[in-house]
Amino acid sequence: xxxxxxxxxxxxxxxxxxxxxxxxxxxxxxxxxxxxxxxxxxxxxxxxxxxxxxxxxxxxxxxxxxxxxxxxxxxxxxxxxxxxxxxxxxxxxxxxxxxxxxxxxxxxxxxxxxxxxxxxxxxxxxxxxxxxxxxxxxxxxxxxxxxxxxxxxxxxxxxxxxxxxxxxxxxxxxxxxxxxxxxxxxxxxxxxxxxxxxxxxxxxxxxxxxxxxxxxxxxxxxxxxxxxxxxxxxxxxxxxxxxxxxxxxxxxxxxxxxxxxxxxxxxxxxxxxxxxxxxxxxxxxxxxxxxxxxxxxxxxxxxxxxxxxxxxxxxxxxxxxxxxxxxxxxxxxxxxxxxxxxxxxxxxxxxxxxxxxxxxxxxxxxxxxxxxxxxxxxxxxxxxxxxxxxxxxxxxxxxxxxxxxxxxxxxxxxxxxxxxxxxxxxxxx
Numbered sequence: 163x164x165x166x167x168x169x170x171x172x173x174x175x176x177x178x179x180x181x182x183x184x185x186x187x188x189x190x191x192x193x194x195x196x197x198x199x200x201x202x203x204x205x206x207x208x209x210x211x212x213x214x215x216x217x218x219x220x221x222x223x224x225x226x227x228x229x230x231x232x233x234x235x236x237x238x239x240x241x242x243x244x245x246x247x248x249x250x251x252x253x254x255x256x257x258x259x260x261x262x263x264x265x266x267x268x269x270x271x272x273x274x275x276x277x278x279x280x281x282x283x284x285x286x287x288x289x290x291x292x293x294x295x296x297x298x299x300x301x302x303x304x305x306x307x308x309x310x311x312x313x314x315x316x317x318x319x320x321x322x323x324x325x326x327x328x329x330x331x332x333x334x335x336x337x338x339x340x341x342x343x344x345x346x347x348x349x350x351x352x353x354x355x356x357x358x359x360x361x362x363x364x365x366x367x368x369x370x371x372x373x374x375x376x377x378x379x380x381x382x383x384x385x386x387x388x389x390x391x392x393x394x395x396x397x398x399x400x401x402x403x404x405x406x407x408x409x410x411x412x413x414x415x416x417x418x419x420x421x422x423x424x425x426x427x428x429x430x431x432x433x434x435x436x437x438x439x440x441x442x443x444x445x446x447x448x449x450x451x452x453x454x455x456x457x458x459x460x461x462x463x464x465x466x467x468x469x470x471x472x473x474x475x476x477x478x479x480x481x482x483x484x485x486x487x488x489x490x491x492x493x494x495x496x497x498x499x500x501x502x503x504x505x506x507x508x509x510x511x512x513x514x515x516x517x518x519x520x521x522x523x524x525x526x527x528x529x530x531x532x533x534x535x536x537x538x539x540x541x542x543x544x545x546x547x548x549x550x551x552x553x554x555x556x557x558x559x560x561x562x563x564x565x566x567x568x569x570x571x572x573x574x575x576x577x578x579x580x581x582x583x584x585x586x587x588x589x590x591x
Contacts, residue, residue: 170296170297174293175289175292175293176289176290176293177288177289177290178289178504178523178527179200179201179202179289179523179527180201182200182201182507182508182511182521182523183198183200183201183521185511185512185521186198186200186511186519186521189511189512189519194516194517194518194519195517195518195519196511196518196519196520196521197518197519197520197521197542197546197549197550197553198521198541198542199520199521199522199538199539199540199541199542199547199550200507200521200522200523200539201539201541202340202401202486202487202539202541203400203406203539203541204400204401204404204406204456204486204541205541205542205543206404206456206459207404208403208404208405208408208441209403209404209405209445209449209452209453210449210452211444211445211447211448211449211452212403212405212441212442212444212445212449213441214444215440215441215443215444216437216438216440216441218440219436219437219440219441220437224436224437224440225435225436225437226436227432227433228433228434228435228436228439229433230424230427230428230431230432230433231257231258231259231420231423231424231427232257232258232259232412232433232434232439233259233436233439233440233443234254235443236259236439236440236442236443237254237255237257237259237412238254239443239446239447240252240254240257240259240412240414240446241253241254241256241257242446243446243447244384244414247372247373248372248380248381248382248385249385250382250384250385250414252384252414255417255420256414256415256416256417256420257412257413257414257420258412258413258415258420258423258424258427259410259411259412259434259439260410260411260412260413260423260427260431260434261409261410261411261431261434262398262400262409262410262411263368263370263396263397263398263400263411264290264411265411265430265431266366266394266396266411266413266423267290267291267294267366267368267396268294268297269413269423269426269427270294270332270364270366270394271294271295271297271298271300271332272298272426273394273419273422273423273426274331274332274364275295275298275299275300275331275332276298276299276300276331277298277299277300278299278300278301278329279298279300279301279329279330279331279332280300280301280303280323280327280329280330280331281295281300281301281302281303281331281332281333281334282303282305282319282320282323282327282330282332282333282334283295283302283303283304283305283334284304284305284306284307284315284319284334284335284336285304285305285306285307285528285529285530285531285532286307286313286341286342286489286525286528286529286531286532286535287304287334287336287528287529288336288340288368288528289527289528289529291334292529300331300332301329303323303327304529304530304531305319305320305322305323306319306531307339307342307344307531309480309491312344312480312483313339313342313343313344313489314344314345314346314347314350315335315346315350315354317350317353317354317357320333320353320354320357320358321357324357324358324361324363330361330362330363331362331363331364332363332364332365332366333354333358333363333364333365333366334366334368335354335365335366335367335368335383336367336368336369337367337368337369337380337381337484338369338371338372338374338375338380338482338483338484338485339484339485340370340371340485340487340528341487341489341523341525341528341532341535341537342482342487342489343481343482343483343484343485343487343488343489344482344483344484345375345377345378345380345483345484346381347378347381348381351381351383351385351386351389352386354383354389355386355388355389356388358388358389358392359388363392364392364393364394365383365389365392365393365394366394366396367382367383367384367393367394367395367396368396369382369395369396369397370396370397370398370400370401370411371401371484371485371486372397372402373401373402373453373457374401374402374457374460374461374484374485374486375483375484376461376464376481376482376483376484377481377483377484378483380484382395383395384414390416391416393415394413394414394415394419395413395414395415396411396412396413396414397411397412397413397414398410398411398412399411399442399445401486402453402456402457403442403445403449403452403453403456404456405441405442405445408438408441408442409434409438410434410438410439410441410442460486460540462544463486463540463544463547464481464482464485464486464488464540465481466544466547466548467488467538467540467547467551468481468482468488470547470548470551471488471490471538471551471554473551473555474551474554474555474558476492476494476495476498476558477490477491477492477495478490478491479491486539486540486541487537487538487539487540488537488538488540489525489535489536489537490535490536490537490538491534491535492506492534492535492536493534493535495558495562496534496583497583498562499561499562499571500575500582500583501571501575501581501582501583502524502526502533502581502582502583503524503525503526503532503533503534503535503536504523504524504525504526504527504581505524505575505578505580505581505582506524506536506581507521507522507523507524507536508524508578508581509557509571509574509581510522510553510554510557512574513570513571513574513578514557514561514567514570514571515553515557518553520550520553520554522536522537522538522539522550523536523537524536524537525537538550
């Protein structure tokens with residue numbers, strides 16, 4: 163190479179789910195039966211009206227540039243859908259269309275953060291929050307999400323952040339929450355509104371799972387007048403409409419913020435392809451019944467996975483209030499086996515059996531606060547979800563007893579010492 167990478171690029175961390183996905187697909191290509199519960203993708207097809215609209219748009223040659231903020235009629239449809247689904251008072255001028263929801267993390271940080279600004283991130287957290295904060299030279303301040311609070315953000319942590327950080331500038335919220343499945347309550351948001359009153363702090367409200375709420379209802383900070391003018395809320399078609407590969411999402415914010423987002427879109431993506439926007443507009447306007455059917459099927463899958471996992475010794479699962487993830491507490495198993503939770507996940511995928519594997523994620527993929535948990539998505543047929551839990555139970559039971567399976571695990575840990583628990587890693591030296 164001619165020169166070196168930037169310090170930021172050299173140290174950039176990524177979303178582990180895609181790394182595990184690559185391993186799972188490689189093993190499947192080699193003939194291994196892998197049950198894939200690692201990535202938050204939908205097993206359902208693109209809804210019919212969205213697909214038909216894309217074909218119509220392609221036939222009409224809608225394959226050229228469009229406005230950076232999105233097609234006007236699509237932005238209007240988005241505003242109308244938010245009013246219809248969640249009672250939010252939104253106009254088309256408050257909407258910006260982008261390539262999924264994730265890109266707006268980058269744009270939010272570019273719009274508001276200077277080097278040295280402090281950003282509160284509740285953890286476990288979606289893995290790309292911290293890299294996007296660091297991209298601007300800002301400082302991520304981590305607060306833990308605690309199981310005893312149902313993994314909902316604690317307003318006391320926000321109060322401490324505001325009191326101790328003279329350059330407090332932003333807070334990242336995610337509800338329904340990935341990976342834990344928690345959902346913010348009205349009281350949570352009211353507490354945030356009281357604390358943020360008369361501060362310069364912005365909210366990034368990540369709401370991709372807005373239609374996946376199993377307990378209570380989805381409430382956006384946009385619904386509170388006290389928070390609306392300081393909130394950038396982002397949504398995607400990947401989850402509600404099973405359109406992850408279409409790469410389309412949108413942000414809702416005050417008009418001056420949307421104008422800045424338009425400049426950031428213009429100088430990076432140019433625009434989302436018009437035929438993609440036509441497909442997503444049709445999804446909003448015509449595929450509501452299909453979406454609702456998909457949500458019902460997801461809830462059935464979540465209930466099934468929770469029920470099956472809770473039958474296993476050493477595993478505790480609290481039913482998620484939302485999302486299609488199950489965040490299982492496996493701390494007793496990890497302690498007994500001397501393995502990290504992501505080490506357990508990778509052993510289930512690669513090392514436990516030559517013919518079969520289970521792909522999931524260790525909680526530490528979402529930050530240190532997730533250690534001791536496994537995240538399972540429900541993106542497989544129901545019978546495969548049952549098979550996954552049966553496989554997990556067999557592996558844990560076998561390695562917990564002295565014998566060939568335990569020896570196999572020890573050999574695997576010798577080859578992958580990074581997956582030994584900290585105290586066990588020190589002892590093994």
